Amino acid sequence: MIATSVAVMVLSYRHAAAQHEAVAQVHDRDKLVVLAESYFWREREAMNEYLLSSNVATLHEVGSFHASFDRVTSRLDAGTIGPRAGRNLELVETAHKRLLDEFLADRPAAGRGATAEDAVVSQLKVLEPTLLAPLRQLAPPDDREERARAATARDDSRRALIAAVFAGLLAIGGGVAFAIYSVRLVRRIRAQNEQLLALDRLKDDFVASVSHELRTPLTSIRGYLELVISGEVGQLSKEQERFLAIVDRNADRLLNVVGDLLFVSQVEAGVISLEKKPVELVGLLKESVDAVRPAAAAKGLAVELVADDIAEVEADRSRLAQVFDNLLSNAIKFTPEGGFVDIALMAEGGHAKILVSDTGMGISLTDQEQLFTRFFRTAAANEEAIQGTGLGLAIVKAIVEGHDGTITVESEVGMGTTFCVELPLGVREAVAA
Template sequence: MNIFRRGSVRWRIALIYFMLFFVVMTLVAVFLVNRIEQYQLSSLKENIAKTVSESNLPSYLGAYDSLSSHGDEIQSVLDSSWSSFSEELSVVDERMQICASTNPNLVGRSASDVFDASIIASCLLTGDPGESDAVLSGGIPVKNLCYGIENAKDPGVIYVRADLSSIQSFVSQSKLIFIRVILIALLATVVLGFALAGSITRPINDVTGTVRKMSSGDFSEGVTVNSDDEIGQLADMFNLMREKLSDTLSEITGEKNKLSTILEYMADGLVAIDLDGGIIHVNPAARTILGLDPEEPLPADYDALMGHISDNIGLERIKGNCEIHGAQDVFSYGSSIFAIHYDRFKDEEGEDIGIIILIQDITERQKLEDMQRDFVANVSHELKTPLTTIKSYTETLMDGAVDDPDMARNFLGIVDNEADRMNRLVKDLLQLSRLEQRQERMYYLEANIVELVRQCMVKVEMTAQQKGHQLNALFDEKMNIRVLMDRDRMEQVILNILTNAIKYTPDGGRIDVDIDSDGRNVQIIVSDNGIGISEEELPRIFERFYRVDKARSRKMGGTGLGLAITKQIVEEHQGTITAESTLGKGTKFIITLRVATHRGTPNID
């Protein structure tokens, strides 16, 4: 019998399987592509709205009595604070004039000529955000977003024009990927469909063949049926089902072993309990986290295992919180911080039978979040002080002090100094950021580090003499120790260490500079007999914005970033910098670098 003829059962089953899979895959692909596009557009709008809202730009603009007359100030704000904004942002007043924009070509033009005037008019009238789609010349699709200015003295809007080219490109790529996946899947479906159809029709064909042999007198293959009917076919299918069941049980056993291996070696702790708190399973990671000996038997119940650690993770609490799908809590144990996620699991009938608990060590993540919060707070504080000073003196000048030339000159000098201080702070922040992200380009050349140190000492010698310091070179100036380095950056490091030594050493002090090398490494040692650093503060001196003497450091013009930048530069040169100090006796900084002949090729960005 030809099983490949068009009307055969095998063909019909394979065709049904093929068509069903094709329809399902096509519907899923269409749905997913549509969802991807919607998600991308929604994320774009949410991110833009969040950025505009969190920037306080609407409330800032609302303070102006006339947007057009303060266009230069607004443009300055956009240039300084919105230069990294990836989309085009403009400020439009109620007369449809573009007062400021991140696109300089739009400033001063009429918004009705370049923007969607309808959403601007609607936003001005109702104050509600508006949006529309458009296609620019050149076929560039854009999303127009319009936001009202809160409590504005002079009504206006913030108009954002977002380029949708990347989203459309991403969606197009997604479509191509889905098409390729569907084609590959359909090809596999044809093969699998024939294989599946064959597994169904083969027993029927075997019975038919056996009966045919019996009809010709060949009884070597006996059958247990007397006729070719449904009962005989059911018997053969039952035998096939028995074989399949054996295979299925083997697969289940394999999956169970796989799951057991995953639980055994997963990094997070996992605890399974029943609804009464009885222990079902505790994986090795959970034993380690909870300090349990792997050889000792488990505690009797959940409260004895971990419920006693904190009220946040008591049995009754987590049972109650399990009503909220995916509940979680945080607790401290020893010196570590852990997050637990828990939810109920069910039996085959859908009844709750226990709780699964996942324990994650979030100590490092918490430390990172704390460092981020400290950094934001420090930056805010460092910027707030000069801004407050500038604001105070400008208000005084505006109140009439400008008429007094001496007072005005004095006040303007203070404002200028504070502006310089802010500029230094921002400059140091940008350099530190580039160094940390490895975006600061280093120009490595082989040079004599001894010569560089001596030149740095000459540059600070006059400053040291003004304070009556002795600046001593304890090294042989004729030495030639070659180091592969970025000369400008390394000069910045040495000058910073020398300048700090001069600043924080009382008048008439002593500053010694020595250079030592063992042929593989070279050490630059700067020692002083200054105020010193306490043992508690010494480990933190390379942190951003950390000052041992905050008032003294600000008075001397420091930003609190010098040593952080210094450390980053030294580490970029594959070196180290350490400090030793005794409070009231002095401080020693040691910079260690590799000698050029023993140094590998640096990582030049």
């Protein structure tokens, strides 16, 4: 019986090692495919927006996302993924080039509303399956199941080891029945864990799919709203302008929620994309502070920024702005009238430290433990019926950690809250500090 227990131990660890080795070969390719599809949808949305608005900045976004897609797919080496996958990669590259050519041909229709939308539907949209079908074929077909098994392989092997040891000891003492029960218990726990993982993956897939499906029509809705509000299709009365402004605000809010859901899906898939460049933090913080001043003034809040003019970081400027905007808007949202919001920037130990403090309602110790969990809302936020999705701080944490930084919180109920973000300084600033 002891020999059998040892054999179970050895086999369990061999099984775990085999799972990890198999997944290592496909996991990176799966991440690249997910990232490529993300860039493709962002490129398509930028194309739609340009054809509706003729915005030059949006045209630059098309080029940027197109180049990012090409960079990602170039990392899928056709020589290492087999002849069939290599053929799919060629189809993807051909379809992507054709998509851009068709878009450039449609550019004269930009800003003409229905004409542009017809062009999108009849030409660009028809090309989407010719790219997406072979792109998705590049992902390992059973990778999701393999990743789930890899994530639990070590735990499974440890459980098998424990069960084997107990089985041996109990068999020596005559407890064969209990040894069998232990093994069955481990198997039942493993099955339950696999079921929970499958349900979690199904939820993530649903969120990502719905978000993609919502974003494109929302972009079109906002484009046409802009045309109507600008008066290009006829003069509006004051009441019509007021009603359309409400529609526009809520469409913008919904688009932001969809964007947050897509970003969270990317984080969960491990494919967060950051375009890092030298960023001067003082200017970025001033922009964020200026953006929230109207909301702060409406509540009678004082907002003050104190910054050392030395901090520069390697960062994705737009994502970092999202971090500051979120922290500041939360501070204003949860601070009662007549309160204070303070922002401080300093260099400390080779890092830029950003402190966002408020005199708001504060956060309990229990809530602080889950504060950066997606979809989590504090008890106070629910009691006061304060609007929010519970995604903001989860996104903030993901962006900060994507910059090799950290974020912490200190708070006391009724006294206020301070968030501390630390980011690595650029080389010159780190030496000077």
